[in-house]
Amino acid sequence: MATATADAVRVARTPPGSLEQVAKLTRYQLREFLRSRRFLALTAIIVAIGAILTTVVAYFRSDLTGLVTNNLAFYGSFWAGGANLVIVLAAVFFGGDAIAGEFQNKTGYFLMGLPVRRSTVYVAKYIAALLASIAMLGLYLAILLGNGAYYLHASALPWQLGVSLVLALVYLGAVLGATFLFSSLFKTSAYGFVLTAILFLFGFTLIGDLVTGLVKIEPWMVISYAESTIGSMFASPINWGLTGSVSRMTIGMGRGAITTTTYTSGIAEGVVIMFVYLVGTAAAGLALFESEEFT
Amino acid sequence: MTPSLEAHGLTRRFGSFTALNSLDLTISGAKCVGFLGPNGAGKTTTLKLFTNMIYPSEGSCRINGIDVRTDRKRALADAGVLIESPEIYPSLTPNEALEMVADLRGVPASERRERIRTVLAEVKMEQWADQKVGRFSKGMKQRINIAATLVHDPEVLLLDEPSTGLDPRGMAEVRAIVRDLKQSRRLIFMSSHILSEVVDVCDEVALVDKGKLLFYDTLDNVTAKFAAGHGSVDVGLARPMSPEDVAGKIAPLAGVEKVLQLDPKRLRLRFQGGLDGQERLFDALAALRIGVISVAESESALEEVYLSQISRGD
Ligand SMILES: Nc1ncnc2c1ncn2[C@@H]1O[C@H](COP(=O)(O)OP(=O)(O)O)[C@@H](O)[C@H]1O
């Protein structure tokens, strides 16, 4: 009988160290993403965005002379404009139900039977979502570089693009951190999707505008404010600082005049804000997942 | 020797409702223990506490001496767990899912293929090894789940109603699989609300009801203790018997406590007097010449214990 031979040779297995388990689980999660319909859908969406961009540039090239001759202006508008959308979409697609889905689909019950820390599951899923999102961002960048190479010919890439790319990656980390936090707040996938999409597509911007308009202070507490550094990297002069710059514009004269105030985040300030979001949401999300029960 | 499973004052409340009430249980050695109780008794709650899926309100539990609350990773290292019906990522094949489990559990790469083949054979799913789990039926998924608990050949197996939710054939097959898993160096702790399943598969039984452990003992002891000289047999007859004859001829026989006519040709007799009483009863039955063609010990002895125990305090 099969069990008789098994009787003779049983060895207790020692699970790999937690870091090694994170690496292993990340690989398996990533394979899940690559096989998912979602990955395909998002790839299609980004290719579509890229196609629209290419068409717009081709069609309006005579009106956009400034854009298609100046590489700083070209990347400043098209990279900065699209990166936020791609990042938020990727976060929604790969992170929106990362934790909630484990509860809702009962796949978490399978993982919880294994000798892994809960934090291992959380971190591995986060890294996998991050890598999948970076792939999407890379795809968008590749389309952009293709257009750039065609219209701007072989002119050197602006160094600002490199810094902006790093800022975009930090922003992506923070957005995913928040998405994972939302995803662990609920045991139903849909809430995570909706909350992430609403907050990052316009919610935070709205909050930032309200803070500026009503309280009249710099909206440093809002992550979309930090996100604007991805675009302001291409402005001149660049504010590298830890405090935002203010510009006021007055429309009208005398008693009817309206003054609008606009804050622009300093680059260092933006990085700090994004890191605070990243660390804060990671800590909160981990603690939440640790306390959540698979009832 | 460190006990395989230990619960100390293990308590879990949901709001004001106590699902598990101060469970003290220590199980050592290689055997199959049935964790028996009706629906809602607290079985799943107990197993989820043992695997750190939920947390205790009070008390603690250990697997192989390791507190699951403080170190779930080490506590579960030499255990296999199947609670409710977990889902495997639907895009995985059994081979891939079990590869992941083996990898995360530290089964060396060189042995994985062989181990996976072995456990898939044990649950009779070899021919499905490379099909996507997402398309499997409930019963097939459950077998893969069972295979997943076995990949690392664990010392402790925790199974929560492994046959529940399956069709009768699936239930019988899962029971047969669990029976095959019994070996000289493994503890199987299996919950069930079906007495006959526990009798069929297990060596010992822990009975729970309303969150309380009522007793934990070997099946033999439980039967002996609660039967206490009482026995119960099913008698098959060649010819139908009228209820009047049953009342007039069978009921007055020495030692008979109760007669139940299961159908016109089948009687269930409850009697006292142990083996001697049983012998006298059979002689008397034969002397009646009523066409006795079979006498079998009825399964109702334990069932009576079960029913009488779980209805206490209602
Ligand atoms: N998450 C929960 N919230 C509230 N009550 C629960 C929860 N989980 C279980 N219970 C209650 O606890 C009792 C025991 O449940 P359970 O352990 O699942 O029983 P069993 O597995 O023995 O059928 C039941 O009455 C059930 O309703």
Ligand SMILES: [Mg+2]
């Ligand atoms: Mg149950």
